[in-house]
Amino acid sequence: MKKQETNKNKNSIKSSRVTWKPGNMLYPVPAVMVSCQREGEPPNIITVAWAGTICSSPAMLSISIRPERHSYDIIKETREFAVNLVTKDLVRAADYCGVKSGRDVDKFTQMKLTPCSLEHIKAPGIEECPVNLACRVVEIKPLGSHDLFLAEVVGVTVDSRYMDEKGKFRLNEAGLISYSHGEYFELGKKLGSFGYSVKKAEKKPSGRRKNK
Ligand SMILES: Cc1cc2nc3c(=O)[nH]c(=O)nc-3n(C[C@H](O)[C@H](O)[C@H](O)COP(=O)(O)O)c2cc1C
Numbered sequence: 694m695k696k697q698e699t700n701k702n703k704n705s706i707k708s709s710r711v712t713w714k715p716g717n718m719l720y721p722v723p724a725v726m727v728s729c730q731r732e733g734e735p736p737n738i739i740t741v742a743w744a745g746t747i748c749s750s751p752a753m754l755s756i757s758i759r760p761e762r763h764s765y766d767i768i769k770e771t772r773e774f775a776v777n778l779v780t781k782d783l784v785r786a787a788d789y790c791g792v793k794s795g796r797d798v799d800k801f802t803q804m805k806l807t808p809c810s811l812e813h814i815k816a817p818g819i820e821e822c823p824v825n826l827a828c829r830v831v832e833i834k835p836l837g838s839h840d841l842f843l844a845e846v847v848g849v850t851v852d853s854r855y856m857d858e859k860g861k862f863r864l865n866e867a868g869l870i871s872y873s874h875g876e877y878f879e880l881g882k883k884l885g886s887f888g889y890s891v892k893k894a895e896k897k898p899s900g901r902r903k904n905k
């Protein structure tokens with residue numbers, strides 16, 4: 694009897710699992726600042742969490758944008774934008790750019806961000822971000838609430854501040870953030886590197902064996 698009552702709820706419970714109606718729960722995701730500009734107008738920034746890498750060669754990514762956003766028309770018309778990676782120092786700006794519209798405020802000015810020119814596209818990147826990806830739209834796919842913009846990455850600019858003395862780009866030391874279930878997080882502790890699960894254990898330097 695008790696079980697029947699529980700099943701009246703929208704969420705059906707089986708053992709310890711709770712089943713919800715379909716929704717977005719693919720987390721964590723990057724939250725990026727996408728910059729764009731229409732000729733003769735100030736540049737704008739929209740924060741996007743529905744973004745992802747979709748192809749290695751050619752390098753392609755996607756962003757999903759609601760048609761009601763100010764940036765939607767700009768990107769649809771110009772067919773270009775820049776994806777700018779967000780660090781912990783920029784997370785407040787990213788949040789601001791995700792709640793204020795370029796119709797009402799100049800987000801670059803308000804957040805004291807600097808537009809920087811990028812090769813290959815007219816839209817500026819954001820100077821303060823460690824990575825700017827210049828993107829050219831190749832396809833726009835209406836999906837429902839959002840339109841999916843498929844884009845080719847036509848240029849990559851990185852901040853040389855994060856290069857070590859050997860020329861290796863230390864991106865994971867830049868304090869990148871992710872977005873999960875409505876909250877922002879700084880990238881945490883390193884747990885491994887690509888392929889580490891199948892790598893042979895490193896040989897211990899020879900010497901005396903320690904008794905357990
Ligand atoms: C963390 C975060 C993620 C967001 N992700 C998206 C997204 O993926 N697509 C979208 O259309 N809007 C997204 N938004 C909302 C827009 O950034 C927001 O509506 C913004 O004010 C639009 O600016 P604009 O009108 O100047 O284009 C997000 C907002 C936040 C705070």
